[in-house]
Amino acid sequence: MELRPILSSMLRSKTGVILIALQIALTLAILANALYVIDDRLREARRPSGLDEANTFHLAVIDRDAKLGDGVVDNDLRHLRALPGVEAAAWVSQVPLMQSGSNNGYQRKPDAAGDYVIATEYMVDAEVFKAWPLRLTEGRAFEADAMIEVDRSLPKQPSPKRAVITQHLARTLWPEEASAIGKTFHRGSEGAPIEVIGVVETLVSPWGRGWNDGSNAVLFPVIERQRYNIYAVRTTPGQLDRVMKEAEATLLAQVPGRMVSYNQAMAKTRADRYGGEHTLVNGLRVVVALLLLMTASGIIGLASLWVNQRRKQIGVRRALGARRIDILRLFMTENVLITSAGVVVGCGLALGLNTLMMDQLELTRLPLGYLGLGSAALLALGVLAVLGPALRAASVPPAVATRSA
DSSP states (O other), X not given: OOSHHHHHHHHTTHHHHHHHHHHHHHHHHHHHHHHHHHHHHHHHHHOOOSSOGGGEEEEEEEOSSOOTTSOHHHHHHHHHHTSTTEEXXXXXXXOTTSSOOOEEEEESSTTOTTOOEEEEEEEBOTTHHHHTTOOEEEEOOOOGGGOEEEETTSSOOOOOOEEEEEHHHHHHHOTTOSOOTTOEEEETTOSOOEXXXXXXXXXXXXXXXXXXXXXXXXXXXXXXXXXXXXXXXXXXXXXXXXXXXXXXXXXXXXXXXXXXXXXXXXXXXXXXXXXXXXXXXXXXXXXXXXXXXXXXXXXXXXXXXXXXXXXXXXXXXXXXXXXXXXXXXXXHHHHHXXXXXXXXXXXXXXXXXXXXXXXXXXXXXXXXXXXXXXXXXXXXXXXXXXXXXXXXXXXXXXHHHTSOO
16 A cells, blocks of 8 residues: 555645644553553552561550569560460561651761661561561571660660561672671761671561662661650451450559550551552552543544544545545554554653652653553554444445435
8 A cells, every 4th residue: 555645645734743742642641651550559559578468467556654574575575475366576666567667777887977778677586587577688688686675764775686678688789699697887987896696588668668768777686765655466367357456455554653655467468568569559550541532532533523524535545446445444554553652662662661650759861661561551542443434334335325415
């Protein structure tokens, strides 16, 4: 099929052609970036935390009148671990995905100014490796007799000499080393060196995505004497709801005047953390669906207009021997040319839009695969949208098509 007469016909209706091409370009720019954001947010919302989320909850209590040195934590843990259905319980300083916590800067040498890595700092007791639980990839966990008690009310406190870190942090601090076991690092530019005794596969930060992807974490064998205590409890499958109620009642009975700050299943913590992501994803899905519908409507409208305007031309072609497939191919080719032009412009717009979004949404450069997927989707949409008008044009008998209006 010759393209010259097709291009001439399109130039006679260039306003409609340009508008449809621009609509396709804009749709592609939004579609590619929307698909990327949807995929990115869903992957973030599904990322593993390192915990047995289906069977874990966290219970935080506030003791306004208790003395800091009267063994409150030990007593609480003893009662929690004695409850039926409790697999393990541990004291922790903060909770993954809770959106509240603390970070610190770590570096291999104390005198390396500015050469530090931000990581989440978890203070935990030895049973946290059973309570969350955390999978060690190398090294060992803390021993119960190695725990350090820290009293924040005192001016001088003991510092931990050993730590367990995540794989991500190990690779960040020692990218050239096969193992981090036995290596030492420093908390900021001060203090004695801290030895790595173990590496866990995954432990996400309280914010999920964050500095260094939120996968850098340090665990210290430290229990802080304070009036606000958080307990991580893992239950046997199917016992979570019952144990949550019994654990709260048990801890309230231990200290007069005690208050519960929160008692929350880890699944709820994840849902709260990523509620915004799911709202964004659903909104983008609606936007994408509306854009595709509007683009398809525009293509159908333009193709239908051309059919009505060119009925006589179609009739002449049919009378001269053109087959239905030839008429169908004519409209399909026109549509592919318009859509292709829109796709080319849209690729440039998509990359430009991605540049604007990189700082706002913490995205990386738009992978070319999303441009390919969006382009293929719009080309397929164009073919499907023009199919109806094209079939109507091809089915018009020559005798009817050549009648004067």
